Amino acid sequence: MKKFKIILIFFIILIPSNLFSEISYNQILEDPTNLDLNLQYLKEQETKGNYKAVIATLERLSDIYSDNLDLKLYLLSISLKIDSKERTKDIIDQIKRSPTLTTAIRQRLDKIVSTLEAQDKQQDNEWVQFIDIGYNTTLENNVNTKSDSNSLYISDSLSNYATDTIDDDDYQNIGIKYGAYKQLSDTSNINFNVGKAFTRQNRDKNKENDAHSLFVNYNKQIDKNYISTFYTLNENNNIHESDYVVHSLIIENRFGLKPNQNVVLSGNYSLTDYRTDNVFTAAEDKNNEAQGLAVGYEYFINQNNNIKFKYGFNDYNAKLDSYGYDNEYLRISYSTRVKTINFNIAQTINYNTYDKADTFVKSDTIRDDEIKTNSISMSGSLNQLLNYEFLKNIFYSASYSEIRSKSNILNYDYNKDIFKFGLTKRITF
Structure with a gap:
């Protein structure tokens, strides 16, 4: 059974994405507040590498569902992936103002900021020293x-x-x-x-x-x-x-x-x-x-x-x-x-x-x-x-x-x- 599950997972991964019906942009325009529909669209666009569409959709959804911390964290992950440091810092500031922010997430955000600052030091051709x-x-x-x-x-x-x-x-x-x-x-x-x-x-x-x-x-x-x-x-x-x-x-x-x-x-x-x-x-x-x-x-x-x-x-x-x-x-x-x-x-x-x-x-x-x-x-x-x-x-x-x-x-x-x-x-x- 375990072997069968592994083969099944492998098979699903290898199936071409075009065998499944994709969410079109027109469908999103017809039902822009449908969260499930938008999330499916986001996953499809991310798989294609269309990060501009992903970011635009996430920003729109974050405005509509302003208390949804998961959407903001999703936006942060995409921003980190395309190496937009200024956008990333702005998103982090927005997340820190969220009333549902947990201590664990705040600590993770602080670590990301520290990493970005260290990268900035490197780009300025400064020695980063440690003991x-x-x-x-x-x-x-x-x-x-x-x-x-x-x-x-x-x-x-x-x-x-x-x-x-x-x-x-x-x-x-x-x-x-x-x-x-x-x-x-x-x-x-x-x-x-x-x-x-x-x-x-x-x-x-x-x-x-x-x-x-x-x-x-x-x-x-x-x-x-x-x-x-x-x-x-x-x-x-x-x-x-x-x-x-x-x-x-x-x-x-x-x-x-x-x-x-x-x-x-x-x-x-x-x-x-x-x-x-x-x-x-x-x-x-x-x-x-x-x-x-x-x-x-x-x-x-x-x-x-x-x-x-x-x-x-x-x-x-x-x-x-x-x-x-x-x-x-x-x-x-x-x-x-x-x-x-x-x-x-x-x-x-x-x-x-x-x-x-x-x-x-x-x-x-x-x-x-x-x-x-x-x-x-x-x-x-x-x-x-x-x-x-x-x-x-x-x-x-x-x-x-x-x-x-x-x-x-x-x-x-x-x-x-x-x-x-x-x-x-x-x-x-």
């Missing part, structure tokens, strides 16, 4: 990535993990970012942010670090091509592990096949530099240079639903060959929005083949892994979720990830589950 203050907590059931067999190879000898090896643990991250973005022209923009974060762990210490970050992004649209360049710098000062710095550069082109379909091509390059010291004397052996390519496809079912596919490969060349490997990956994701909540479901499969056997692990076997990650996440605004004005510009995120790794060396056969929850307060100025 993000965030708190995140993570729970893992295999924080030390123990193998399923609870054993591992060390220099070709099979050993068990120490009896006090910690499995379940949690760690917290507190961070702050300063950023800004600017509309350079009608077809280009730039944004950046710099940040600092602290991670502390409850039971173990391997995740603890102080991190610095820099992110720069430039976007340019040329016809149907939307070209983006991303540069990222991450400096990880680990407290109980070796420190390292990662430079990453990504160039991406999103080509619009159709209004709701894109093909995405990207290339990436990165450098990872580990810092050798008195404790971690061989850390620099992990230094690597990586380059890769990827191709993707995006299909937007509607405004709130989309499916994305991505296939790519990377080549990691390390100073010590046993740390170098070839990576091939496939990712599929589905995103949707239910009321005010954004949901994402994804699966990523990584295939890693290493360049040389690791004599510190198993000298007669070159490592080969398959790592499958299934994840589900949700995010949104606390203000929209709970409808409290004091929660404005506070955003939440929550996710669950299931990681299953299979390898030809039992050290890397493992399962782990990761839960994350975060809150971010954004201050814009």
